[in-house]
Amino acid sequence: MSNPTSDKKERPKSSDSSNILNVEKIKNDFPILKQKVYGKKLVYLDNAASTQKPQMVIDAITEFYEKSNSNIHRGLHSLATKATESYENTRKHVARFIGGVDSDEIVFTRGTTEAINLVMYSWGETNISEGDEIVITEMEHHANFVPWVILAKKKNATIKKIPITLCGHLDLSNIDNIITEKTKLVAVSHMSNVLGTINPIKILAEKAHTQGALILADGAQAAPHMKVDVKDLDVDFYTFSSHKMCGPTGVGVLFGRRNILEAMPPFNLGGEMIRQVSFDKITWNEIPDKFEAGTPNIADVVAFDTALNYLELIGIDKIRQHEIGLTGYAIEKLSEIDGLEIQGPREPEQRGSAISFTDKDIHPHDIGTFLDSKGIAIRAGHHCAQPLMRILGKVATARASLYIYNDEADIDALVKAIKEMRSYFGV
Amino acid sequence: MNDQLDDMYRDIILDHYRSPRGKKPVDTADISSEGMNPSCGDEIDMQVELGDGLVKDIHVNCRGCAISVASGSMLAEISKGKSLDELIAIAEVVKKMLKGEIEEIPEELGDIDALQGVKQFPVRIKCALLSWVTFLEGVKNYKNKDKSEKTSTSTEEKE
Numbered sequence: 001m002s003n004p005t006s007d008k009k010e011r012p013k014s015s016d017s018s019n020i021l022n023v024e025k026i027k028n029d030f031p032i033l034k035q036k037v038y039g040k041k042l043v044y045l046d047n048a049a050s051t052q053k054p055q056m057v058i059d060a061i062t063e064f065y066e067k068s069n070s071n072i073h074r075g076l077h078s079l080a081t082k083a084t085e086s087y088e089n090t091r092k093h094v095a096r097f098i099g100g101v102d103s104d105e106i107v108f109t110r111g112t113t114e115a116i117n118l119v120m121y122s123w124g125e126t127n128i129s130e131g132d133e134i135v136i137t138e139m140e141h142h143a144n145f146v147p148w149v150i151l152a153k154k155k156n157a158t159i160k161k162i163p164i165t166l167c168g169h170l171d172l173s174n175i176d177n178i179i180t181e182k183t184k185l186v187a188v189s190h191m192s193n194v195l196g197t198i199n200p201i202k203i204l205a206e207k208a209h210t211q212g213a214l215i216l217a218d219g220a221q222a223a224p225h226m227k228v229d230v231k232d233l234d235v236d237f238y239t240f241s242s243h244k245m246c247g248p249t250g251v252g253v254l255f256g257r258r259n260i261l262e263a264m265p266p267f268n269l270g271g272e273m274i275r276q277v278s279f280d281k282i283t284w285n286e287i288p289d290k291f292e293a294g295t296p297n298i299a300d301v302v303a304f305d306t307a308l309n310y311l312e313l314i315g316i317d318k319i320r321q322h323e324i325g326l327t328g329y330a331i332e333k334l335s336e337i338d339g340l341e342i343q344g345p346r347e348p349e350q351r352g353s354a355i356s357f358t359d360k361d362i363h364p365h366d367i368g369t370f371l372d373s374k375g376i377a378i379r380a381g382h383h384c385a386q387p388l389m390r391i392l393g394k395v396a397t398a399r400a401s402l403y404i405y406n407d408e409a410d411i412d413a414l415v416k417a418i419k420e421m422r423s424y425f426g427v
Numbered sequence: 428m429n430d431q432l433d434d435m436y437r438d439i440i441l442d443h444y445r446s447p448r449g450k451k452p453v454d455t456a457d458i459s460s461e462g463m464n465p466s467c468g469d470e471i472d473m474q475v476e477l478g479d480g481l482v483k484d485i486h487v488n489c490r491g492c493a494i495s496v497a498s499g500s501m502l503a504e505i506s507k508g509k510s511l512d513e514l515i516a517i518a519e520v521v522k523k524m525l526k527g528e529i530e531e532i533p534e535e536l537g538d539i540d541a542l543q544g545v546k547q548f549p550v551r552i553k554c555a556l557l558s559w560v561t562f563l564e565g566v567k568n569y570k571n572k573d574k575s576e577k578t579s580t581s582t583e584e585k586e
Contacts, residue, residue, distance in 0.1 A: 038429075363492035365467055366436075369548060373432045382468040395468035395490055425441065425493070 040375030048401035099229030195344030247307030449503025460565025499558035
């Protein structure tokens with residue numbers, strides 16, 4: 001028999017979360033956080049949009065331009081070798097970071113959006129035909145929504161949506177009527193950028209594969225915050241962005257299973273992606289080069305390696321634990337404010353750290369401007385998820401999203417400012 | 428910053444926001460227009476009833492922030508009894524004011540002057556423009572087609 005007290009599921013106590021990471025030390029790694037906004041200490045809570053960069057990542061960009069800058073793959077000189085090695089080193093690192101896949105299965109793009117578009121244009125154009133079905137969810141970001149809707153229109157295919165429950169989870173009660181033998185692709189967010197919900201990718205992957213369909217998971221919000229193992233998730237495509245995980249902007253990752261990537265036609269055409277070119281015949285290069293036409297964003301890819309090092313130094317599992325504690329604390333404190341409504345699951349274990357909320361009297365834009373005047377950066381708007389906003393019955397929400405350099409003091413500042421705001425607007 | 432904040436959220440603005448004018452639907456909608464702000468999701472629709480070439484009544488329904496609601500309310504307030512051409516001219520003044528092209532605005536525009544504080548918040552200018560741009564689009568459509576049809580507009584494209 002188990003000890004009854006140990007069965008009790010208690011929310012992590014507020015003090016627990018602050019001990020998992022040395023947040024003071026981490027904050028110190030980010031030069032931008034030292035600045036003041038309107039004379040107030042900057043409290044950065046817009047991490048789901050983009051995270052800040054630690055000094056070592058900023059230095060890595062400079063160092064590349066100072067010591068290794070050159071084009072990759074083609075040159076025979078030392079710099080070209082150095083640059084190529086560094087660039088390919090990041091690819092290997094990314095492959096390890098997402099659970100130890102083959103580095104050929106990693107394609108660099110401009111970001112998650114381009115990675116999904118690559119799959120749409122290359123795999124989708126070839127494999128989707130009239131009568132086929134593409135399954136998405138009601139909580140998708142426009143990046144994993146618009147491409148599929150447009151493709152379906154073009155091909156006379158059908159979009160089917162997995163609905164959400166009132167508490168912001170995917171409603172799988174009718175899933176076997178949604179994912180069927182007509183389904184060719186299931187495209188689903190691993191973690192919602194609005195609700196924070198962590199979706200059951202493994203279950204959906206199994207459903208998709210049983211029907212002979214592929215599954216793409218949009219990991220833009222998940223990869224920065226939790227351990228991702230694409231082999232365990234059993235996904236066919238996985239996408240994420242460097243800039244949401246301490247890395248530079250302009251670098252995205254597409255993971256694709258080798259056999260699927262090999263069968264796909266190229267995305268962009270030009271240099272690097274070809275093997276042989278003559279007037280009569282052009283043959284494609286091997287993966288992943290086939291998908292990386294032209295000169296890529298070399299310096300930022302190289303610096304992304306440093307960002308991954310930084311996150312691993314802190315420890316992905318620790319990051320997750322820290323965020324569970326802090327998210328629980330934030331939800332608890334925000335819930336105590338009259339007139340505030342929080343979207344998405346309440347249990348921090350079932351969600352990420354993006355917390356969307358609305359005030360019954362004050363528009364999210366006014367919330368955003370007011371909080372900014374207190375040095376607090378949040379996001380206000382539809383978060384590129386207009387279909388979800390409609391379902392939630394909101395035109396917009398305010399969103400605070402947390403990361404490794406946030407602590408309870410940041411949440412306290414947010415809560416205090418929201419209370420001040422309500423009296424400022426006289427509600 | 429608090430001064431700037433107070434300058435944007437002046438009492439007049441908050442008053443219009445809390446009790447917007449033009450809430451009552453019109454009897455006959457001679458002009459109908461809808462607008463939205465794609466970046467924030469603010470939505471507005473308005474109907475104008477004309478009589479003897481003047482605005483007899485106007486209904487403004489704005490689902491948005493304090494600035495967009497207050498701006499729409501000011502539009503409703505000033506519209507009654509004015510001709511469309513007069514209102515086009517006023518809308519142009521408002522646009523110029525928000526873009527910082529003019530500082531002094533005619534006294535008869537009354538409360539509208541309170542929108543000046545928005546200029547310090549570039550991302551919010553769109554909010555203040557939404558109702559005016561939507562109005563102009565509706566009038567343009569009405570004039571072009573004689574009979575109005577629903578138009579759709581966005582401040583992002585029209586600014």
